[in-house]
Amino acid sequence: MTNEKILKLYELMVTSRLLxxxxxxxxxxxxxxxxHYHSGIGQEALSVAGAxxxxxxxxxxxxxRGVGSLLAKGVSLEAVMxxxxxxxxxxxxxxxxxMHTYAPEVGIVGRNGVFGSRxxxxxxxxxxxxxxxxxxxxxCYYGEAAAARGMYYEALNMAVLWKLPVIYLAENxxxxxxxxxxxxxxxxxxxxxxxxxxxxxxxxxGNDMFAVAEAVENAVSRAREGxxxxxxxxxxxxxxxxxxFEDHYAYREEAEIEEWREKDPIARAQKSLIxxxxxxxxxxxxxxxxxxxxxxxxxxxxxxxxxxxxxEIYRKVYYx
Amino acid sequence: MRVTLREGIRRxxxxxxxxxxxxxxxxxxxxxxxxxxSKVITPKFHLTYGKERILECPVAENGIIGxxxxxxxxxxxxxxxxxxxxFLLCVGNEIVNDIPxxxxxxxxxxxxHMVIRAPMGLFSAGGGGPEHSQCTEAWLHxxxxxxxxxxxxxxxxxxxLRASLKCGDPVIFLEHRQVYDVEEEVEDTxxxxxxxxxxxxxxxxxxxxxxxGMMALRASGAADILxxxxxxxxxxxxxxxxxxxxxxxxxxxxxxxxLLVAEESPRTGSIAGEIMTRVAESGTGARxxxxxxxxxxxxxxxxxxxxxxxxxxxxxxKARELLGMA
Numbered sequence: 001m002t003n004e005k006i007l008k009l010y011e012l013m014v015t016s017r018l019l020x021x022x023x024x025x026x027x028x029x030x031x032x033x034x035x036h037y038h039s040g041i042g043q044e045a046l047s048v049a050g051a052x053x054x055x056x057x058x059x060x061x062x063x064x065r066g067v068g069s070l071l072a073k074g075v076s077l078e079a080v081m082x083x084x085x086x087x088x089x090x091x092x093x094x095x096x097x098x099m100h101t102y103a104p105e106v107g108i109v110g111r112n113g114v115f116g117s118r119x120x121x122x123x124x125x126x127x128x129x130x131x132x133x134x135x136x137x138x139x140c141y142y143g144e145a146a147a148a149r150g151m152y153y154e155a156l157n158m159a160v161l162w163k164l165p166v167i168y169l170a171e172n173x174x175x176x177x178x179x180x181x182x183x184x185x186x187x188x189x190x191x192x193x194x195x196x197x198x199x200x201x202x203x204x205x206g207n208d209m210f211a212v213a214e215a216v217e218n219a220v221s222r223a224r225e226g227x228x229x230x231x232x233x234x235x236x237x238x239x240x241x242x243x244x245f246e247d248h249y250a251y252r253e254e255a256e257i258e259e260w261r262e263k264d265p266i267a268r269a270q271k272s273l274i275x276x277x278x279x280x281x282x283x284x285x286x287x288x289x290x291x292x293x294x295x296x297x298x299x300x301x302x303x304x305x306x307x308x309x310x311x312e313i314y315r316k317v318y319y320x
Numbered sequence: 321m322r323v324t325l326r327e328g329i330r331r332x333x334x335x336x337x338x339x340x341x342x343x344x345x346x347x348x349x350x351x352x353x354x355x356x357x358s359k360v361i362t363p364k365f366h367l368t369y370g371k372e373r374i375l376e377c378p379v380a381e382n383g384i385i386g387x388x389x390x391x392x393x394x395x396x397x398x399x400x401x402x403x404x405x406x407f408l409l410c411v412g413n414e415i416v417n418d419i420p421x422x423x424x425x426x427x428x429x430x431x432x433h434m435v436i437r438a439p440m441g442l443f444s445a446g447g448g449g450p451e452h453s454q455c456t457e458a459w460l461h462x463x464x465x466x467x468x469x470x471x472x473x474x475x476x477x478x479x480x481l482r483a484s485l486k487c488g489d490p491v492i493f494l495e496h497r498q499v500y501d502v503e504e505e506v507e508d509t510x511x512x513x514x515x516x517x518x519x520x521x522x523x524x525x526x527x528x529x530x531x532x533g534m535m536a537l538r539a540s541g542a543a544d545i546l547x548x549x550x551x552x553x554x555x556x557x558x559x560x561x562x563x564x565x566x567x568x569x570x571x572x573x574x575x576x577x578x579l580l581v582a583e584e585s586p587r588t589g590s591i592a593g594e595i596m597t598r599v600a601e602s603g604t605g606a607r608x609x610x611x612x613x614x615x616x617x618x619x620x621x622x623x624x625x626x627x628x629x630x631x632x633x634x635x636x637x638k639a640r641e642l643l644g645m646a
Contacts, residue, residue, distance in 0.1 A: 059394070091426075092426050092427045093427040095425060096425040096427070099425075102426035102428060104430065109390075109393040110426040110428065112417070112422075113417065113421070113425070114418065117382070117386050117413060117414050120387050120389075120414075121389055121390040121393065123386070123390060124387040124388060124389055124391040124392070124393070124398075125391070125393065126390075127387055127391045127394075131342075131372060131373070131396065150382065151382045151386060154378070154383030154386075155386065155387070157380065158377065158380065158383045158387060161378075162375070316423055318423070319423060319432065319487070
């Protein structure tokens, strides 16, 4: 990656973090229910760097947690915020939040709501790419809940059989809501069970943006060459609650959260960048000030935007 | 040309594959048999269109339908086959939750060309039993966003399949096992049949009988019996189950004043119940009845299984009852 790209990647991670902090400070901590909000704090290296290495024409299948992958794939911050706050002018006319952001111009066809079918749908996107010989790929992020369902097995079996250009990327953030990952996965992780398919299965530090980018790049190259799918698993940690107002101390201690704050992906990236001589604290401050201002400004604009018209309730069930 | 319904469907698919390079088909045991019930429809397509466009799939309905849907979201036209309509429930989440709601919750702008074919209903030889004989339209019609088609003639099957492939909405195309061998003279030209429009199978002034799939054939048989007794039954085949053509039914009922719906599925939650409710709500004051399977699973013994599905004679008897001639 060029220095320019590395800095862009870092900026996107910080943008994702600052938007989450804005949501938590301005809404969650003030007791305002931000509907369908799932904080991505602590997982930015994984969600941003994976999507960042894709081409514009590649497909991205994102998750409900965090908006980093959407930003990295090229959805504008404003569109993300309009979706997030159920306002018109975003990608889905204020009807689906960031749960259903839809931006086909950057390879995002949407997201299903019940965990599990993402694996097959992403394989279908990859099948279309293979049929058309376009050399595009599909990157499918997934979490603990989705991969516990059986669709993953069916999708992977067919993807391996047909050498589909699809990459499955686990965001192992330690939890399936309040269950520990190792309490619901027999191997104790989210990827080892797929080694029987004789495909690359790789687990890596999901809080290291360089490790994430490298792992995904390698899997993407393999897929583009027609060699089929890979399974990747980034190890990370969900710093915030599963959803706002959940009592996460019911299942974990503050000390554990603190331990992971020490491994914060953004702090680590910042340190690397400074070490490389391409970043310093003045630039950091300037970037944060600028981004915070932009988020605040955009929010003021988005807040004033209308919600979708009530007549829309009765529209768009069918195409014809 | 004179063809069976099987052959009619096969011809439409074969022609569309030729015309549309972006069309693919997939199913279980697809290369040499396809669903054993639909038999000659898909075998050997791969010899003409290649294994890239004709996909031999494992017995994995989630895999088949999910992948088909993903390819359709990428803009391709996809026709997956499900071995038996009963197995649609294996992939119920995709068919009820994901696929029909995709447009609504994303405000999705592009057409989605996906036709899921599935053989359903009573076996020809009988005895399919509780989990292989069922008609599934009643399970699915409570899902906004779905389109459900269940033809009873060769012409309708061909025209509706072409319309389904072009309509831009996901379609569940239910092929009744007992109509596969219906043979008919059809035009050897391209024609389409509008989705959501019923057809008056035969006109009559005394009673309206609504039925689709195999029951449409039995309703016509019942109308023959009644005709010999001087009763003129009007038979309507809605052809598309969702959206249902209530208008054609209401107009007929206004004329005849009596409605009988014959349906192969169990009584509770039947589509017949919905049709009768709509007619009642319209205030026609018509006398109504339905003839369905009792609330039972199909039985494994062929004769027992067949005995639970309304016959021509039972339809005729119910019509007489409605007409006060029993």
